[in-house]
Amino acid sequence: MQYSSEVEAADALRAAYRQIRGEIGKVIIGQDEVIKYVLISIFSNGHCLLVGVPGLAKTLLVQTVAQVLDLDFKRIQFTPDLMPTDIIGAEILGEDRNFKFIPGPVFSNIILADEINRTPPKTQAALLEAMQEKAVTAAGLTHKLAKPFFVLATQNPIEQEGTYPLPEAQLDRFMFNVALSYPSFKEELQVVKNTTGTSSADVKKVLNAEQIVYFQQLVRNIPVADNVLEYAVKLVAKTRPGSEFATPQVKRLLNWGAGPRASQFLVLGAKCHAVLNGKYSPDIEDVQAVAKPILSHRIVRSYHAEAEGLSANDIIEQLY
Incomplete structure (x- = not known):
């Protein structure tokens, strides 16, 4: 895959993005913001956490994304008795009396970790190395x-009975934390029409693994103006009560702020958002467009914020 310039490659990515949205739209009705953030995560080489009630097509969404992008897909149902080896794999004694590694479901392109907070921290942590290092270690071998x-x-x-909330270290590995909402009346009507008959959508493949890796590198190569970089880093610093940039309001409403990984994801997300919207370099509006799902799970509200009914997104809006 060769393009004469990065501008041509960026145009190709934007065209592919529109085509991908069209193919996903054949199966998933509505959820435009969710689909946008999932695709930005993929092209930014990040991960995504979806929070929503059952029945909002979370599993169907990732299956459709994997199909359109021609990627291997594995679904892991997280339960209290799930063990780390059930995710990464294990060494077994073969017929030749030698140990050999049997890869687990994590050895795939797209992993759906379904109800990740249903399993104990020991098993949740099995994903940490995979998400950060893009590798797993078993029996001393990587x-x-x-x-x-x-x-x-x-x-x-x-439904929080029998759950194990994700620790901050694990939450920080996710680029986006996206909340799914109920569909509108018209959207739900269309969903019911599409899913209670005999017809099924014909979804076409748009990209493959090699092209996605190429576009991930393209996103990293996009230039960013100094003022945009400074804005992104300052926006993250404003969430830290002990920072010189923190306002009295932030010091009252937040107990803890976001770390440096948030700044990195803000810049990467802004780069990708800019390209997908026809720009060749991000501006401050692109940073703001991805700020809420990047920062919301990285800040800890104080009891003042909870008492006043302020969500994490309400507080983030005050920082722009």
């Missing part, structure tokens, strides 16, 4: 994962 590698995890926000 095994590289396929490229691209993307984790889409889901959480159910209403």
